Amino acid sequence: AQKITQTQPGMFVQEKEAVTLDCTYDTSDPSYGLFWYKQPSSGEMIFLIYQGSYDQQNATEGRYSLNFQKARKSANLVISASQLGDSAMYFCAMRGRSNQFYFGTGTSLTVIP
Amino acid sequence: SAVISQKPSRDICQRGTSLTIQCQVDSQVTMMFWYRQQPGQSLTLIATANQGSEATYESGFVIDKFPISRPNLTFSTLTVSNMSPEDSSIYLCSVVGPGGDYGYTFGSGTRLTVV
Numbered sequence: 001a002q003k004i005t006q007t008q009p010g011m012f013v014q015e016k017e018a019v020t021l022d023c024t025y026d027t028s029d030p031s032y033g034l035f036w037y038k039q040p041s042s043g044e045m046i047f048l049i050y051q052g053s054y055d056q057q058n059a060t061e062g063r064y065s066l067n068f069q070k071a072r073k074s075a076n077l078v079i080s081a082s083q084l085g086d087s088a089m090y091f092c093a094m095r096g097r098s099n100q101f102y103f104g105t106g107t108s109l110t111v112i113p
Numbered sequence: 114s115a116v117i118s119q120k121p122s123r124d125i126c127q128r129g130t131s132l133t134i135q136c137q138v139d140s141q142v143t144m145m146f147w148y149r150q151q152p153g154q155s156l157t158l159i160a161t162a163n164q165g166s167e168a169t170y171e172s173g174f175v176i177d178k179f180p181i182s183r184p185n186l187t188f189s190t191l192t193v194s195n196m197s198p199e200d201s202s203i204y205l206c207s208v209v210g211p212g213g214d215y216g217y218t219f220g221s222g223t224r225l226t227v228v
Contacts, residue, residue, distance in 0.1 A: 035217065043203045045156075045219035047114070091155065099144050099209050101217075103155045 006104035023092035033095035119220030136206035141186035
């Protein structure tokens with residue numbers, strides 16, 4: 001069975017500082033994809049970053065990077081130089097065999113001026 | 114990635130009524146999904162919308178309550194039937210479009226309140 005675990009229900013970070021949001025996963029599939037989404041209060045899901053299970057390098061997208069440790073089954077999101085607009089819910093997700101997503105419970109990030 | 118237009122963006126409905134949510138994609142996509150996000154919760158997959166055939170429902174979701182249509186490769190609807198306050202949630206459609214794994218896209222969501 002697929003499972004995503006986010007153990008931080010809420011996080012605070014000072015503006016311009018970096019923050020790491022934790023995500024661990026469990027799967028028996030040899031091939032899988034890991035995603036991070038941002039959900040502002042408006043409710044839409046905004047794709048941030050993707051990591052394939054066979055990718056040798058950690059994914060980066062602008063201020064977002066994914067710290068992928070396959071042996072530990074972790075896929076932590078690092079946001080550098082936090083901005084006030086980064087305040088939102090962040091969801092880690094894994095793509096299943098039939099392309100459906102399994103989501104973690106989310107982390108609420110608040111950026112403090 | 115594909116662009117999705119999801120309607121309505123929000124609605125307030127009376128219990129016992131039904132609401133149909135539409136998801137229109139700007140390109141043909143192979144797979145479409147419907148998710149529910151209850152207040153303060155994560156997203157839960159309701160079903161996979163199959164083009165030209167019955168949707169595939171996840172455990173805990175049934176066709177009589179959440180009928181889904183997918184007449185072609187760019188359009189799908191989800192109906193929330195005989196609504197109760199427990200159905201108050203955000204409903205989102207999702208597609209796998211061009212770009213493979215980089216092509217996963219979500220609609221903007223429908224915020225439903227049942228009173």
